[in-house]
Amino acid sequence: MLEVNAPYDRSVITQLPTSDKASLEKAISTAHAYFKNQKQWLPVYKRIEILEKIAVIMEERTEKLITDAAREGGKPYTDSKVEVLRAINGVKLAVQCLSGFHGEEIPMGLTKASEGRMAFTRREPIGVVASVSAFNHPVNLIIHQTVPAIAVGAPFIVKPASATPISCLNLMEIFREAGLPEEVGVAHLCDRDSAGFLVTDPRINYLSFIGSGEVGWKLRSQVAPGTRCGLEHGGVAPVIVFDDADIDAMIPQLVKGGFYHAGQVCVSVQCVFAPKGNARDIADRIAEKAKNLVVGDPLDPKTEVGPIITDWELNRVGEWVQEAVKDGAQLLCGGENHSATCYKPTVLFNPPKNAKVTQHEIFGPVVCVYGYEHPDEALEIINNMPYGFQSALYTQNIDKAFSYGKQLNATAVMINDHTAFRVDWMPFGGRDQSGLGLGGIPYSMHEMSREKMFVFKTPAS
Structure with a gap:
C-alpha cells in the first residue's frame, strides 16, 4: 500500500494499493497489443471527441482538482488554481494542434535518378509511451505526459509521483468518463523497482521522465535499444x-x-x-x-x-x-x-x-x-x-x-522576465545535464510520434 501524506502537516490523506510486476506486465502487454493492431486505433475525430470531453469534465471539477493538488503537493491554492486552469487549456491546445499535425511532401525529380516519383510523409504514433512523473505540478505534468499521447494515438502507461498520486487518479477517472479505453491509457502506482521494470521493457517505445537527473539519466542508460527518451530535470535558472x-x-x-x-x-x-x-x-x-x-x-x-x-x-x-x-x-x-x-x-x-x-x-x-x-x-x-x-x-x-x-x-x-515563465505551447526542456528532448503540448506530440515516408514510382508524377 502507498501512504499519501499532506506535506503541510504530514497527516495521512489516504492509502492506495500499488502495482506489482505482474500487473505492470499485463498493462504493457495490453498496450502493446493495442498498438500492434492498427484496426483498433482510435480515429482522429474520436480522439478529438475524447479530449474535448476531458476538458469539459475538468472544468466541471476544477475546485476538486485544485484542492486535491494543493493538499497532496503543497503548492498554495492560488498557484494550484493557475496550474489546473493551464492543464485544462493544455487539453484544448492538443485538439487545436491536431489540425496542423501532418507530414509533408518530399520533392522528387530534382535529379535524373529521382524522376518519375512522388513522395510524402505522414506522422504515426510512436508506440507505447511510459510516463514517469514528478510531484511539483501534479495535474499539469500528468496532462503534459498523457494528453499528447492521446492526441497522436499512442497508448500510454503513466506512473505518478509517489507523493502526489491522487491528482493523477482524478485525471484517469476523467479520461475514462470521457471515453478513453483502458487499453489506450492507464495509471499505475508502483515502487522504484517496478517502475524500472516498466521503463526498461523492450515493448516501450518512448519514455517521458520528469524528475531528478540522477534517476533520469540512470533510466536512460537502461532503456531497451530503440526506445526514445524525453528527460526533464532541473538547473540553477541563472x-x-x-x-x-x-x-x-x-x-x-x-x-x-x-x-x-x-x-x-x-x-x-x-x-x-x-x-x-x-x-x-x-x-x-x-x-x-x-x-x-x-x-x-x-x-x-x-x-x-x-x-x-x-x-x-x-x-x-x-x-x-x-x-x-x-x-x-x-x-x-x-x-x-x-x-x-x-x-x-x-x-x-x-x-x-x-x-x-x-x-x-x-x-x-x-x-x-x-x-x-x-x-x-x-x-x-x-x-x-x-x-x-x-x-x-x-x-x-x-x-x-x-x-x-x-x-x-x-x-x-x-x-526582462523571470526564469520560471512558461506557457504550454512553447518548447520547454533542458540541455546537458538538465535534460533531453522538448516538452510543451505540440512538441510532446511530435516526440510521441514518428514519421513514415511513402515513395510512389509512377509516370503520373
Missing part, C-alpha cells in the same frame, strides 16, 4: 542583471520566480548575478519582499509559500544554506525553518562559487545574489555549470540582450 536594468520592475518578478511553490520548480530563480555597485541593494530588496511573503497552509488562499515536500528535502535545504553561510555567504533573511514542514524564504549574498547552492539545483525557497565586476564573469560561471535550461537577462539594451543571450548555455532566455 539571471544576469545589467547596469541599465529596470530594478523596480525586476524585483517582484525575481521574488515570484524564486519563491513560487517554495522554489520546488525546475526553472525557479536561484542564482542572480548583478553589478557589484548595486548587487547588495538588489539582494536587500529581494530579501525585504521575501520576509513579507505569507508562509503556511497551502489550502489557505492567502498563503504564498507552502511546505517542502518531505522532511528529508527540508533538512537538505537547511544544510545547504548553513554550509554556504559557514563558508562566507551573507544571510540576508530566512536560513531556518518556518515550521516543522516549511522553510523560510531565504536570500544569500555572495555565496562561494563552489557552494552547493551555486553549483546545484537547491529546489527550495532560496535565492542567491552575486556581485560581478563585468558581466562576462557571470557568463563564464553560468556556462561552466553542467546545466542548461531556462535563464534570464535584465537590460534595456537590445544589443546586450542578443549578445549575451546568444552566448548563454541555455535552451531559453527570458528578457
Whole structure:
C-alpha cells in the first residue's frame, strides 16, 4: 500500500494499493497489443471527441482538482488554481494542434535518378509511451505526459509521483468518463523497482521522465535499444542583471520566480548575478519582499509559500544554506525553518562559487545574489555549470540582450522576465545535464510520434 501524506502537516490523506510486476506486465502487454493492431486505433475525430470531453469534465471539477493538488503537493491554492486552469487549456491546445499535425511532401525529380516519383510523409504514433512523473505540478505534468499521447494515438502507461498520486487518479477517472479505453491509457502506482521494470521493457517505445537527473539519466542508460527518451530535470535558472536594468520592475518578478511553490520548480530563480555597485541593494530588496511573503497552509488562499515536500528535502535545504553561510555567504533573511514542514524564504549574498547552492539545483525557497565586476564573469560561471535550461537577462539594451543571450548555455532566455515563465505551447526542456528532448503540448506530440515516408514510382508524377 502507498501512504499519501499532506506535506503541510504530514497527516495521512489516504492509502492506495500499488502495482506489482505482474500487473505492470499485463498493462504493457495490453498496450502493446493495442498498438500492434492498427484496426483498433482510435480515429482522429474520436480522439478529438475524447479530449474535448476531458476538458469539459475538468472544468466541471476544477475546485476538486485544485484542492486535491494543493493538499497532496503543497503548492498554495492560488498557484494550484493557475496550474489546473493551464492543464485544462493544455487539453484544448492538443485538439487545436491536431489540425496542423501532418507530414509533408518530399520533392522528387530534382535529379535524373529521382524522376518519375512522388513522395510524402505522414506522422504515426510512436508506440507505447511510459510516463514517469514528478510531484511539483501534479495535474499539469500528468496532462503534459498523457494528453499528447492521446492526441497522436499512442497508448500510454503513466506512473505518478509517489507523493502526489491522487491528482493523477482524478485525471484517469476523467479520461475514462470521457471515453478513453483502458487499453489506450492507464495509471499505475508502483515502487522504484517496478517502475524500472516498466521503463526498461523492450515493448516501450518512448519514455517521458520528469524528475531528478540522477534517476533520469540512470533510466536512460537502461532503456531497451530503440526506445526514445524525453528527460526533464532541473538547473540553477541563472539571471544576469545589467547596469541599465529596470530594478523596480525586476524585483517582484525575481521574488515570484524564486519563491513560487517554495522554489520546488525546475526553472525557479536561484542564482542572480548583478553589478557589484548595486548587487547588495538588489539582494536587500529581494530579501525585504521575501520576509513579507505569507508562509503556511497551502489550502489557505492567502498563503504564498507552502511546505517542502518531505522532511528529508527540508533538512537538505537547511544544510545547504548553513554550509554556504559557514563558508562566507551573507544571510540576508530566512536560513531556518518556518515550521516543522516549511522553510523560510531565504536570500544569500555572495555565496562561494563552489557552494552547493551555486553549483546545484537547491529546489527550495532560496535565492542567491552575486556581485560581478563585468558581466562576462557571470557568463563564464553560468556556462561552466553542467546545466542548461531556462535563464534570464535584465537590460534595456537590445544589443546586450542578443549578445549575451546568444552566448548563454541555455535552451531559453527570458528578457526582462523571470526564469520560471512558461506557457504550454512553447518548447520547454533542458540541455546537458538538465535534460533531453522538448516538452510543451505540440512538441510532446511530435516526440510521441514518428514519421513514415511513402515513395510512389509512377509516370503520373
